[in-house]
Amino acid sequence: MKIFMKLVVSIVIISIWNISSVLAETSEEKGLRLAVEADLTGEGFKDTVSQSKMTLRNAQGEESIRTFSSKALEVENDGDKSIFIFHHPKDVKGTAILTFTHKSGPDDQWLYLPALKRVKRISSDNKSGAFVGSEFAYEDLSSQEVEKYTYKWIEDVPCPGDEQEMCYVSESYPEDKSSGYTRRVSWVDISEHRARKIDYYDRKDKLLKTLVLSDYKQYLGKFWNAHTLKMVNHNTSKETDIAISETEYQTGLKDSDFNRQTLKRAR
């Protein structure tokens, strides 16, 4: 009986301690928890292949088009591997970028220049640089690893542009000094962890860009993918849209499809 009482007391104590710890979850802890949960929804995708069309629009409304295809491979216990291959404009056709993302430390990146047949190791330090002259920076398009940011949950509000859904608003702060941002504010729906909108604040903490993600489609009954991305730069009034075609999941790509030799063959 004594033993039984002891057990009950300890269970009660443990549960109270647990409840209190949930109650006492700080905004930072909640932000991190949500980021980890969101990351888990993408886990197990194995590999993807997709085609994208990018429309660059300047303040006068003049447009220019870029097209590229991309392949990505999930790597256990580290960041993803990816290959970007450019198709248009014609003078950069065949140019390709191989990236090994790492959870910690700088990413490895190689650029293939088809005219010279040259594979060039490049600095991955230009995270904040414009991707092919667009309003997207390299860091906006690269594999998003939880470890590369710290987080803070702000509030729950109806999702922007979709009042039926509830979104959590959370801020993320890049760990990397070479990032172009002090923080990102994202609106992510609570039901499926789909990012609906992201505000990017520059190094002076001024609102720089806004990204709106839409046309979500679900693949393999699990993975949600936005097919329309619209980035607006508030400084320059320039815009970039990305339209992503149907994405193929689990096509059977292997580690051996992501090296400097396959980069030279990428089309």
Add this chain to the structure above:
Amino acid sequence: MYVVVLSFLLTLILPLLSHANLEPDFTEYKAEILIGAWLFPESPLYDGQEHHNYSIAFEPEIYSEWIEGSNLVLRPFIRLDSQDSNRSHFDIREGIYSWYGEDWESSIGIGQVFWGVTESKNLVDIINQFDVVDDPLFKTKLGQPLINLTLIRDSGYYEFFILPYFRERTSPGKKGRLRLDPEFSKGSTKFEGGSQWTPEIALRWSNSFGNYDVSAHSFLGYGRAPSIDILLVDGKLKYEPNYQRIRQIGGTIQNTFGATLYKLEWVAKDGQKDANFRRGGYLATVLGVEHTLYKTIGDNGDIGFLMEYNFDSRRSRSADIMQDDVFIAVRLALNDTEDTEMLLGSILDLDGDGQIYQVDFGRRINDSLTYGIRGAIYQNGRPGSNLYILRQDSWLEINFKQYF
């Protein structure tokens, strides 16, 4: 002669193709037409040379792929020049069949191979001959007949090459600028210790270790740079290019540290004759650093600073212009819709043998048209030096490239 080589290689490729499904699963065609004008502001040194020349070049490409793991690339090139008959030339830049598996790739045909890491010069690139007449900045190479096997292992990439046929370096003709005096004697080239058909072999290993990309290679075959004999042909002095069998080992290291790249290329050779016709061993290196400041010009423009030291242990006995020279350059990449890029460089000889200034500018006009401005100024070459030969030949090129 070269036609013989091509047909020989083609007969080797055809049986390989015939056993597989002849119909490729994927084929694409593209082409480039280049129209260019060269301006030489200074008076020519020799009869028949002009202040300008115009040329048109055409480079189509057919690419076919078979899903089981093979592809075929055919990329011929032709240039017609208004002035220099040697600059009007035809070459198969690529004509190569490759097949590949998870951890290997093998090719046969005419290929292009790039091994270098530095910007001012690529010492280690020994597979292909330079097409000097096409590009005096040594960026364009002739297609090289080759058989290759590449193995991809955890310990690195292992590349094996057999090169069955040697390509002579192109050189400007009698009416062309940027030439030696007197002109080259065509058809009297000597291949010491063999013929153009004497096979060459090359091995290379490369790998990445974190921030370090490392490679090492060895090569047995003809040196790509000719030594030059003077001879009397029909009462006229002519230069005769001679090629010697050489042994070469070399390597590259690049450390990518943040926005700074540290680079080294080195080769040690023996067998090659120097300017005094002496055969001997020598060491050549390019040691460089490149640092980029991102987003410093306009909204997104990058500015990069490059400094490379070129050394050749033969010093003044080297046929290379850069043998004790510092290359300093600025690279601008505006990252705009037009992809505007410019490299401004200077080569300063530490032995006091003059300077070279270079510009290479490129910009897109629309989705299928680009233009470029390139040029070089050769200054203060000491009489008798390699730079002195080019003393009146500073040039500026304007070109337009249409893509199909």
